[in-house]
Amino acid sequence: MIAIDIKSKMYPAKGRAGHHLAIAELQLLLQSGEFVCLVGPSGCGKTTLLNIIADLDRDYEGSVNFKQHQTHPKIGYVFQNPRLLPWRTVRENIELAIEDNSSSENIDALLEVMQLTQFQHVYPERLSLGMSRRVAIIRGFATNPDMLLMDEPFVSLDAPTARQVRSLLITLWQQRPHTVLFVTHDLREAIALADRIVFLAAAPMKVIADMAVPIPRSERDDEQAIETFRQQLLHDYPALK
Amino acid sequence: MLISLRTAVPGLSLLVLLAVWQLLAVYLNSNNLPAPLVVGNVFWQGCLSGQIPYHLGVTLLRLIVSFSIAMLLGCAIGIVLGRNKKLDAFFDNWLIIFLSIPALVTIILCYVWFGLTESAAILAVVINKLPNVIVTIREGARALDQDLLEMARSYRFGKRKTLLHVVWPQLYPYIMGATRSGLALVWKIILVVELLGRSNGMGYQLHLFFQLFDVASILAYTIAFVAVIQMLELLVLKPLDTKAQRWRR
Numbered sequence: 208m209i210a211i212d213i214k215s216k217m218y219p220a221k222g223r224a225g226h227h228l229a230i231a232e233l234q235l236l237l238q239s240g241e242f243v244c245l246v247g248p249s250g251c252g253k254t255t256l257l258n259i260i261a262d263l264d265r266d267y268e269g270s271v272n273f274k275q276h277q278t279h280p281k282i283g284y285v286f287q288n289p290r291l292l293p294w295r296t297v298r299e300n301i302e303l304a305i306e307d308n309s310s311s312e313n314i315d316a317l318l319e320v321m322q323l324t325q326f327q328h329v330y331p332e333r334l335s336l337g338m339s340r341r342v343a344i345i346r347g348f349a350t351n352p353d354m355l356l357m358d359e360p361f362v363s364l365d366a367p368t369a370r371q372v373r374s375l376l377i378t379l380w381q382q383r384p385h386t387v388l389f390v391t392h393d394l395r396e397a398i399a400l401a402d403r404i405v406f407l408a409a410a411p412m413k414v415i416a417d418m419a420v421p422i423p424r425s426e427r428d429d430e431q432a433i434e435t436f437r438q439q440l441l442h443d444y445p446a447l448k
Numbered sequence: 449m450l451i452s453l454r455t456a457v458p459g460l461s462l463l464v465l466l467a468v469w470q471l472l473a474v475y476l477n478s479n480n481l482p483a484p485l486v487v488g489n490v491f492w493q494g495c496l497s498g499q500i501p502y503h504l505g506v507t508l509l510r511l512i513v514s515f516s517i518a519m520l521l522g523c524a525i526g527i528v529l530g531r532n533k534k535l536d537a538f539f540d541n542w543l544i545i546f547l548s549i550p551a552l553v554t555i556i557l558c559y560v561w562f563g564l565t566e567s568a569a570i571l572a573v574v575i576n577k578l579p580n581v582i583v584t585i586r587e588g589a590r591a592l593d594q595d596l597l598e599m600a601r602s603y604r605f606g607k608r609k610t611l612l613h614v615v616w617p618q619l620y621p622y623i624m625g626a627t628r629s630g631l632a633l634v635w636k637i638i639l640v641v642e643l644l645g646r647s648n649g650m651g652y653q654l655h656l657f658f659q660l661f662d663v664a665s666i667l668a669y670t671i672a673f674v675a676v677i678q679m680l681e682l683l684v685l686k687p688l689d690t691k692a693q694r695w696r697r
Contacts, residue, residue, distance in 0.1 A: 261602045284602040290595050294617040294695045303613055304603040330695040350603065 209354060209386060211235040213269040215411075216255060229255055230267070231411040237354075240384040244397035246447075247407030253390040256412070257284070257356045260388070273353055283347030283385070285357040289339040291331040297342050298327040304346045317345045320379050337368040344376060348383060357389040361396065373399060374428070381424075394440065394447070398422065398433045406447060416444055482664040491668035499653075500672050507638055507650040508676065514573035515634050521574070522581025523623065527615075529582065530589020546579040551637050555644055564645040569638075576637050581626045588622030620692050627685065631677065 216230040229252045237243055245253055258264040260271050261282045273280040283304075291300045301314050318324045321341040331339055340360055347355050361369040377400065380387065391397050397404050398420055406416040422432050441447055466484050473483040482490075494500035529536040555572040562568035592615060600610045642651025650669055657665045 263598055263602055281604075282602055284599070286595070286599065288595065290599040292596065292613060292617070294692075295613065303605070303609065306604065332695065346603075 208239060208274045209237040210270075210272045210274070211237075211256075211260065212271075213256070213259065213267060215269070216252070216259065216264075216267040228411040231413065233269075233412060233414065235405065235414070237386050237388065239386050242380060242387045242389065242400060242402045244389045244391055244401035244404045245407060246391060246394060246397045246404055247412070248409050249392055251407050251409035252412040253407065254287075254358055257358050257388065257390060260354070261356055280353040281350055283350045283352035283355040285340075285343050285347045285355070285360045287358045287360065287362060289331070289336075289343040291339055291342055291346075293331050296328050296330055297323060297334070300331070300342060301346050301349050304350055306350075310349070313351075314345075314349055317349055317379070320382070321345050321375055337364055337372055340364065340372055341375065344372075344379070348379060348385070351383075352385055355385045355387045357387060359390055359392070361391075369396075376400070377424075377427075394437050395433055398436055399427050406444065408446065415446055479661070480663055482667070487664050487667045487671065490664045491671060494665070494668055494672075500669065503648060503650055503653050503669070504672055504676065506648045507635070507642065507673075510570065510573070510638050510642075510649065511631075511635055514570045514638070515577070515630060517570070518574045518577035518581055518634070519623075519626065519630065522578050522626065523585050523619075525578075526582045526585025527589045527619075530586040530592075536586070543579050543583060546575070547583070551576045551640065555637070555641050559645045566646075569641045569646060572641050573634055573637050577630055577634050580633065581630060584622050584626040584629075585619065588619045592618055617692075624685070624689060624692075628681075631680070635673070635677070 211234065213230045213233040215228060215232075217226040218229050219225075220227045233256070235243075245256070247253055255264065259267055261284050291297075292303070295303065298314065298318075301317070305314075315324070318327055321344065323338065323341055323345070326334065326338065331342070334342065344357075344360065347357070361372060364372065373396070389397075389400060401420050403417070403419050405414055407413065408415045420436070422429075422436060426432050469481075469484050473481050491500065529539060551572075554575050558568045558572035558575070562571065596614050596618075597610070600614045605614065638649070639651035639654065642649035643655045644651075646652050650673060653669060654666055657663075657669075
């Protein structure tokens with residue numbers, strides 16, 4: 208279980224003195240192996256929250272507790288742009304993220320699932336955006352993380368590619384059920400992926416709703432079911448519009 | 449056809465240069481511009497007697513030592529200044545001052561302060577080159593991709609891995625730039641250093657030939673040096689570049 212409890216996170220205000228409050232009194236509990244989507248308007252501080260969890264940002268009041276591993280939890284971070292090293296091949300990019308270099312079979316298996324085996328010795332510049340995103344996802348999983356953070360990893364992909372990568376992601380996650388915190392502003396995407404969706408409001412960021420997705424995993428590719436649930440959510444929570 | 453033309457053009461242009469030189473030499477008919485064949489003969493005699501290899505070797509050794517010191521120190525300081533705004537603000541003026549001191553002044557001061565010694569000569573060259581390296585590498589360190597550094601931190605790369613796989617490849621073009629401009633600058637300064645205070649090396653020899661008005665020898669030594677620098681570019685720097693840039697499309 209992972210307990211996130213942010214008392215406050217301030218940012219210097221743009222163009223004038225003082226600070227403004229980005230996050231206030233945000234509590235979030237994640238069960239291990241749970242796939243949680245964070246949905247909120249852009250600029251509401253979702254990336255800031257992920258950076259705090261990943262220990263990239265320490266300038267805040269509060270705590271992030273990994274119950275089993277108090278000290279150095281392993282984080283897999285899939286950023287909004289893939290952030291691959293252009294001068295290292297696909298395989299080298301994945302290997303570099305792993306602390307012990309002993310898991311070559313593990314990488315083989317991940318490449319297989321993500322359908323990238325024949326591209327493993329290629330440099331990232333030769334990959335399409337969708338393929339680069341898949342490499343970034345593999346890199347996240349390859350570290351065998353205590354928690355996987357994903358920051359709108361499918362943004363700017365065309366719809367069919369996004370659908371394909373989404374389904375590969377779910378296949379992978381079902382084989383290796385790590386705890387995932389997935390940020391998106393696309394409600395349909397959240398419904399297709401998540402066990403649970405947390406809705407956020409901006410300035411300062413706070414939780415406005417937190418609910419399980421009632422659609423069984425086997426029916427998640429049913430566009431109609433997703434759309435019906437989306438309409439119901441929008442009806443129940445007008446703030447989501 | 450295209451490829452043969454591309455390889456033929458540099459050779460052809462060299463031949464034209466030689467032809468112009470030959471024509472000028474015949475037209476002027478003066479000791480001040482000996483013909484290419486005369487210079488070639490002097491060069492060959494110099495090689496046979498061991499004079500050219502000896503003095504060239506001494507100068508190259510000074511070049512390698514002073515250049516290596518300047519590059520290593522310059523890279524380290526450049527990275528620190530590029531990543532630390534406060535230190536950069538403090539030392540920025542120093543850099544501008546050192547950049548604008550004429551090479552001749554540093555050389556004379558080093559000889560006055562530390563005597564006509566080998567280490568004073570090397571120090572003078574290092575002081576002249578160092579600010580250039582620092583400024584170039586500082587630019588590179590400022591331009592480091594924050595996203596990639598953040599990625600390295602989140603995946604716990606550690607210092608060594610980050611330096612080797614994230615920082616070094618990004619600094620590489622700047623280091624190569626500093627190397628190329630550095631070699632060109634350093635060897636010109638070394639000649640002056642040798643001319644003023646050493647009793648061997650290319651600079652010393654050129655000074656000697658100048659006093660004797662021996663233009664053929666001056667040109668022979670120049671050709672030897674240019675050839676060595678060209679070989680360095682062709683055999684060391686170009687292959688290094690090709691290897692480091694292989695990931696580019």
